[in-house]
Amino acid sequence: MSLHFILGRAGTGKTRYCLEAIRRELLAAPDGPALILLVPEQATFQMEKALVTAPGLKGSIRAQVLSFRRLAWRVAQEVGGAVRPYIGDLARHMLLRRLLEHHAGQLQILGRAAWRQPGFLAEVASTLREFKHYRLTPGLVRQAAAQVASSDPSGTLAAKLRDLALLWEEMEKALAPKFQDPEDTLEHLAANLLRSRELREAEIWVDGFTGFTPQEYAVLEGLLKIGRRVHVTLCLDRPGPAPASPGVDPFYPARETRDKLKDLARRLGMTVEPPTVLDGEPPPRFSAAPALAYIERNFFRPGAPAFAGETASVRLLAASDRRAEVEGVAREIVHLCRTRGYRWRDVAVMVRDLDLYRDLLVNVFTDYGIPFFLDAKRPLLHHPAVELLRAAVETVDRDWAYEPLFRLLKTDLAPLSREEVDVLENYVLAHGIRGERWIDGRPWTYRLRYTLDEDWEPGPGDEEDLERINHLRERVVAFLGPFHRALRSSRNVRETTLALYNLLLRLDVPGRLEAWRTRAMEEGRLDEAQEHAQIWEAVVEVLEQLVEILGDETLTLREYAQILAAGLEGWRLSLVPQGLDQVLIASLDRSRHPEVRAAFLVGVNEGVFPARPPAGGFLKDAERERLKEKGIDLAPYGERLLLEEQHLIYLALTRSRELLTLSYAQADEEGRALRPSQVINRLKALLPGVEETTLGPEPSPAGDSLSYIARPGPVLSFLAGQLRRFKDGEEIDPAWFDVYNWAREHPEYRPRLAKILDGLFYTNREEPLSPEISRALYGDTVKSSVSRLESFQACPFSHFLGHGLKLKERRRYKLVAPDLGRFFHAALKKLAAAVMEGEVDWGTLDPDYCRDLGRRIAEELAPQLQNEILLSTARYRYLTRKLRQTVEQAAGVLTEQARHSAFRPAGLELAFGRGESLPPLEIPLAGGRVLEISGRIDRVDVAPGPEGLWVRVVDYKSGPADLKLPDLYWGLKLQLFTYLEVLLTFGPGLFGRPCLPAGVLYFPVVNPLVRTPGPAAGAPEEELLKKFRMKGFVVAHLPALKLMDDHLPEPSPFLPVSVRRDGTLDARSAALTADQIQSLRRHLRRLLQEIGERIARGEVDIAPYRRRGTSPCRYCPYRPVCGFDPLLPGGGYRFLPDPDAREIWKRLLQE
Helix, strand or coil, X not given: CEEEEEEECCCCCHHHHHHHHHHHHHHHCCCCCCEEEECCHHHHHHHHHHHHCCCCCCCCCCEEEEXXXXXXXXXXXXXXXXXXXXXXXXXXXXXXXXXXXXXCCCCCCCCCHHHHCCCHHHHHHHHHHHHXXXXXXXXXXXXXXXXXXXXXCCCHHXXXXXXXXXXXXXXXXXXXXXXECHHHHHHHHHHHHHHCCCCCCCEEEECCCCCCCHHHHHHHHHHHHHCCEEEEEEECCCCCCCCCCHHHCCCHHHHHHHHHHHHHHHHHCCEECCCEEECCCCCHHHCCCHHHHHHHHHCCCCCCXXXXXXXXXXEEEEEXXXXXXXXXXXXXXXXXXXXXXXXXXXXXXXXXXXXXXXHHHHHHHHHCCCCEEEECCEECCCCHHHHHHHHHHHHHHCCCCHHHHHHHHCCCCCCCCHHHHHHHHHHHHHHCCCCHHHHCCCCCCCCCCCCCCCCCCCCCCHHHHHHHHHHHHHHHHHHHHHHHHHHHHCCCHHHHHHHHHHHHHHCCHHHHHHHHHHHHHHCCCHHHHHHHHHHHHHHHHHHHHHHHHHCCCCCCHHHHHHHHHHHHHCCEECCCCCCCCCEEEEECCCCCCCCEEEEEEECCXXXXXXXXXXXXXXXXXXXXXXXXXXXXXXXXXXHHHHHHHHHHHHHHHCCEEEEEEEEEECECCCCCECCECHHHHHHHHHCCCCEEEEECCCCCCCCCHHHHCCCHHHHHHHHHHHHHHHHCCCCCCCHHHXXXXXXXXXXXXXXXXXXXXXXXXXXXXXXXXXXXXXXXXXXXXXXXXXXXHHHHHHCHHHHHHHHHCCCCCCCCCCCCHHHHHHHHHHHHHHHHHHHHHCCCCHHHCCHHHHHHHHHHHHHHHHHHCCCCHHHCCHHHHHHHHHHHHHHHHHHHHHHHHHHCCCCEEEEEEEEECCCCCECCEEEECHHHCEEXXXXXXXXXXXXXXXXXXXXXXXXXXXXXXXXXXXXXXXXCCCHHHHHHHHHHHHHHHHHCCCEEEEEEEEEECCCCCCCCCCCCCCHHHHHHHHHCCCEEEEECCHHHHHHHCCCCCCCCCCCCCCECCCCCECCCCCEECHHHHHHHHHHHHHHHHHHHHHHHCCCCCCCCEEECCECHHHHCCCHHHHCCCCCCCCCCCEECCCCCHHHHHHHHHHC
16 A cells, blocks of 8 residues: 655646556456546546547456546445435525524624625535535534634624534534535545445556645545555656745645645555656657747746747737637637648637636637537526526515516416517506406406597407407416415425426426427537526426425525525536537636647736636635634635646646647727736747737738638628728728628628628618508508607608607506696696586686696596506605696696686687598698698687687696797797697687687696795795796787786786887797798798608608707607617718797798
């Protein structure tokens, strides 16, 4: 029984030595004691393959390639004993979550809310796992806590340790009856090794390790006792002692391991044989690459002279950003395999921080058609089956809330198609459906009402839509209803979990996953197929362990959901390579890197490689240092991690036997500068002739374009950029014209090339609709409203989408500005109608009576708005009170205005159009077509005049509104004057008298805040009336104005005018003469005709206006559709100048 070291630097053949020794033993004696090759878990497949392909071997019974855990399983199979299933990481997290909650009152640190934060449970679980690896016990941890507390009573370390000890003890109690912790596996192995007959007199080779945990040292101790001979390979340059300065020694961790093993052997009385030192100059691995051999020998040697030989085997890539870096690496790999005879398996890509590059590597390598194996566990938190588990429980817990329910329905595991889910989702969002309304059995009859009129009736297609919606709802309730009832009646975790399992069966999740796996296999998505193949068994295992651990406990649904989510948070699946010829992508610190012909070290940036020691973790470095002083050693930290980084650098630089490429990015995704690692600077100093290539996001004219031509997909993307440069007058490499011709000659790439050309000559301009389409869309009679015409003036394309194609935003169950407008319009209409029906003159009414009437009307209307939305929440009930107060204020002001005015309402919501009180306004268009305008006027007021009736249009506005002359001139605000034109044209037929234009006004429906300097009597009322002053235009005729407000010629609180002492109107008054009104009427009709002609011609230009720094794009719901960009060719705003009134009247007189 002896210990034998096999030492050598990288590339000297240590693994080959072990394999050859085993081969010789097998050839000499096929039968005999076991021959064990003990390697890291991730290296077992590679070593098994290497062993079975060794020359001269046709098979073997003696030789076995094992990891520590596989060895434990073999010994347990042989010696027997109580075999309990292992608890998985998910179940561990769920149990920890429950214990933390259950013992919160006893925990000093962990009882706080910090453990609810994402990732915190994983940190606590990792710390307990580390304690086991380093052979601590809860008792030892409590002793350490007592020692720490004696010297630092108020510190947090002692409290942390006590909390961890308590959690550990409770976890062991919970696991003991049914489960065992996989972290105890090596402890059981160490305890049972000496009982194994198969390992007696075995010869053991331990290869591929740099260091061991105390648990692993205990196993090695047992192997030394039972085995005939134990060989340990270590990456060391010489058998002597460590250098005085370990900071520059990449072999320091290995030296430390060697010394510990020698001390162990001597303590056991074992023989430590003279080491076998494998050496070579250069090492065999680097015999064809002297520069790599020089790096291996001298990278960490201070003062080493610069290499004078050929450096073609080492390359540096400096990329503008990480994507350009990964694309450059992909092109290099394709080049190696295409021109230099490499196989994909001859290449490895190594990164220090896989999270930084994982998605980029996967996406880019897929684009380049590079088969690869990503040696990392995949997170499964967002797999549809996992999402189904979480969302189903949340749906019941949160009373069928929208968000978890539709997360469930969108997993594609529910029996509804995506289109059906969308239809149902739109309806649920629009009506705010949740809770009992899903499961009360009553049909849904909610409909969207765009008016609060009492005579409103559903549209012709509403019944069919409701029938479909209710059918979809029934299908959802058919599978979720029983689950809901089961969860609400469950008495413990076992019953809740059984209900969840039955839901999965009811939805045929196993069958769906198998169908997905089959389809993924057929389409070549092999990794995805593996995921689908493993997920069902993993889900069942999680549910089983949840029942076994917490089955009889009573939890609320919220607690159950939180525990389940905690377990699923860190769930990962391991995948195996799907082929033999693949590029290996792996993290430097977690993967076993085989010897390869070409290695690419990606992300060699400062702070990334070497990595900074992590600052996080449950136990900080200072706390670990204190524990070390108390005799408790834990995992490396601080400076020790920096020493291990040196070893990782050494391993990274020595994996390749032919070609080593190091790459780094010069900026991150946000454009912030990044610096290269000191590894890059050291290589440049050691190899002055090393080639460094700069990689941009696309080829530059001065660069090597041929290097970018690697695969059809990516090269066509680069071609688009090059052709755009050529179009802009820049020079490009003629090779890109060859690429263009090649793509044109291959039918499979012509569609992509056509898209490139479309984009190259794209202008943000829409072609007009054909006459046939325009006529089919709008008809010979172009029916419109004023708001639609204003929409066209704002942007023709927006009008086309909204009123031509009738696209609408998804309706949500919330109050928006149009809802408030409808509410106020309906309230004020009912208010005026109530007064008119009572045949009482409004001016004689008591303001308090009108305010009370307004309050009662607001309370009556509130439940009718959007299916009682104003009654749905406390927030909306508060808003209802504010709306009621606004209506009360408006009612009072309207009464006050009526007391001082001879104008009285003659029409409320006065409709004009076919079959209405007034006919539509018709504007003749070319080709015999007609623009027919219909609408509804909020209020028409009349007063007797000398030659007929004065008429004015009043429009209620719940937001800021004003009417300026440029708005009328450009046709941006046509509503009030179009309504006035309708009254002046058709009013005589309605009222039986000629109609005279008195004005067009906005009445503000607001609940203003009135500030006063003091408690002066009457001041608040006067200020309030000013807040309700109407805006717009009135006729410049003082007798008519006095009919509107008898305050005149004193200052008017109601009208936008003021009178000078001489009886004339102030220049700032918003008043128009009769001639000016006639000019505006002519201009209005010309504008309406022009807009109608443009609509009829099919004009759909993406041409929003811009005036005084504003444009309709700011609030346009169609912005994602049009893709408007003023910088694109053919795009841009229609800039509307802001001429003064004098210039506008001058232009109008010239029309």
